[in-house]
Amino acid sequence: MxxxxxxxxxxxxxxxxxxxxxxxxxxxxxxxxxxxxxxxxxxxxxxxxxxxxxxxxxxxxxxxxxxxxxxxxxxxxxxxxxxxxxxxxxxxxxxxxxxxxNSNAVAELVFGLMVYAVRNFYNGKAGTELMGKKLGILAFGNVGRNVARVAKGFGMDVYAYDAFCPKEVIEEAGVKAVDSQEELFKNCDVVSLHIPATPETKQSINYNLVNMMKKGGMVVNTARKEVINEPELIKLMEERTDLKYITDIKPDADEEFAKFEGRYFSTPKKMGAxxxxxxxxxxxxxxxxxxxxxxxxxxxxxxxx
Structure with missing residues (x-):
């Protein structure tokens, strides 16, 4: 063959x-x-x-x-x-x-991006720590499980939501299972996306959902760019100067996101794997x-x- x-x-x-x-x-x-x-x-x-x-x-x-x-x-x-x-x-x-x-590689990248962001992109000014912060994992597949494992080492409080993974399975991994993605965004300081791009998920990370995050919230996307509603997220970040968006997938509207200096970062190419x-x-x-x-x-x- x-x-x-x-x-x-x-x-x-x-x-x-x-x-x-x-x-x-x-x-x-x-x-x-x-x-x-x-x-x-x-x-x-x-x-x-x-x-x-x-x-x-x-x-x-x-x-x-x-x-x-x-x-x-x-x-x-x-x-x-x-x-x-x-x-x-x-x-x-x-x-x-x-x-x-590729799961461990993506999980390690998530934390590289997170540390870079909370330390103000290493600009010399004081940042914050991840220890004690609430991390929300959206989709608890292979990558999500590895993210949870690493998060525990950082001393984070870990939550997860997955429409297709039983709550008992999430809880068995030592992670707090929530009932909806809305609850995940409301409760967590950082939400890490690990959902595939499907008809149900495309552009699902939108204005209303991200706006539920508490002050200083951060979204980390190492999944697919299609799951982000870019115009709505840009509108929200214009209104809320406390939010950060960090990704390894350059958005279509990269130039518009780039105006959020100190609150937005994208790698030049997808880096997860x-x-x-x-x-x-x-x-x-x-x-x-x-x-x-x-x-x-x-x-x-x-x-x-």
């Missing part, structure tokens, strides 16, 4: 070696398409691939139509909104992700999942059932 690794933003060299070892060790062929600059290159490379590993690369209907032999696509990471999963299902193509492989360890873990996990599918028909991580 031919396995295409199509990465506009390549894996680290050591990750590629690990992927190659897994794929070729199982008797399959590995083909690399790295740093491609035109979708035509992807369309050409995928035409005879049986499987594909991607990172944040867009797998559109055009890509799926070009891939006549494609049976499975694995996104090396948790989020998979860059893949047209519904069309893939129509075409009989399995789509999987690699949940949990940008560690050597996460890069390696996710890539090798993707390779193993493809091998498992070809060997035993395993679809444990399928997201388009």
């Amino acid at each position: 031919k396995v295409l690794v199509a990465t506009e933003k390549p894996f680290a060299a050591v990750a590629v070696e690990g992927i190659k070892k897994e794929i070729e060790g199982a008797g399959n062929e590995l083909v690399l398409l790295e740093k491609y600059t035109d979708v035509a290159q992807l369309l050409d490379a995928v035409k005879d691939a049986d499987a594909m590993i991607v990172r944040s690369d867009k797998v559109t209907p055009a890509v799926l139509d070009a891939a006549k032999n494609l049976k499975i696509v694995v996104r090396a990471g948790a989020g998979y909104d860059s893949i047209d999963t519904a069309y893939a299902k129509e075409k009989g193509v399995i789509v999987e992700n690699t949940p949990g492989q 940008q560690t050597a360890e996460a890069n390696i873990n996710a890539g090798i996990a993707a390779a193993k999942q493809i091998n498992a599918y070809f060997k035993d028909g395993c679809t444990k991580f399928q997201v388009n059932k």
